[in-house]
Amino acid sequence: MEIAIPSAANISLFIGAALVLLLIPGPAVLYIVARSMEQGRLAGFVSDLGIHTATLVHILAAALGLSALLASSALAFSIVKYAGAAYLVWLGLKKIFGHADAPAGDETLVRHSHARLFRDGFIVNLLNPKTALFFFAFLPQFVDPERGHLAMQIAFLGLLFALLGLVTDGCYALVAGTAGRWLKHSRRYLGIERYVSGTLFIGLGLAAALAGHRKN
Template sequence: MEIVIPGTASLGLFIVAALVLLVTPGPTVLYIVARSIEQGRLAGFVSDVGIHSATLVHVLAASLGLSALLASSALAFSIVKYAGAAYLIWIGLKKIFGRVEPIDFEAETPRADYARLFRDGFIVNLLNPKTALFFLAFLPQFVDVSRGHIAMQIAFLGLLFTLLGFISDGCYALAASAAGGWLKRSKTYLNVERYVSGVMFIGLGLTAAFAGNHRK
């Protein structure tokens, strides 16, 4: 069976956008860093595997759901794309103007065996509705409808995102001690992080909204 993936331009834009979003520390990164600082790098890696194992479930759900939607109505798929772009912009605005929650890296995290670390990472990410909404909003922006095989394209993009996420989070686990120390010393980290990630989400949403299918 022929493997259909998005065009080179869309794929390149997807990789850049995914990397920018992934390297910006979010809740999963901070969770992995905290586990790595508390129990060592291996604990961080195990948590990383658990988190991204759940990501694969979200990718499967997104690919099946969006492909079924396109099969029923091309208009409905376009509506999802624009709604997804609006959702990404909303995430960015919430990041920038929302309340900044302090991060307590000094608090001790209860030690857990590796099986529990994997399970906790998997369940936390699996049951996070924001993860499901993110994939439904993010992946369709890079699908080339003219190539067909929507489910295959979305699955490919989702698997690529998962791989990039596993690698980037693994790098955070490796550098957990140094990263954790920097976060503790940095008084401006939270403001910098929220503005950088907020602008990136807004930019991604605007690009998707204004480019639309003309980019294809």
């Protein structure tokens, strides 16, 4: 069976965009930081593993759902691509003009077993509809319809994103005892982060929309 993956250029762009998004601490990272500070680095790694195991479920859903839709017609592909780009821009605007995310773990967290930490991380990410919507918006921007096997391409990109997330979030767990304490409590960080991440979401969405326009 032929294995179809996006072009090398698309993969490079995807890795760059994914790393930029992953390196900006969000709620999942702050949760991992809080767990690492409360119960040690291993607890942070276990929470990280639980979160990204749930990511695999979202990736499977995106691969099955998007591939069926995108394979139906070129028009469907364009609609999904532009809708995804619009959603990314909306996320950026909401991040900038909405309420800042509350710091995770301001209160003392209850200590749990590693099995419970894995389960909690898994459930939190699995039941987060924003994660599912993000993959539906983000992954199609880097798929090459001419290469076929859309489900395989989407799954490949999703697995690559999950692997990158596992590594970057693991790094946050590793340094949570130092930088994590500042990140969790710094009001200045929370004020800056919303504008940086919001601008990046908007830029990614606009770039995806313009790229799609040039291909038509």
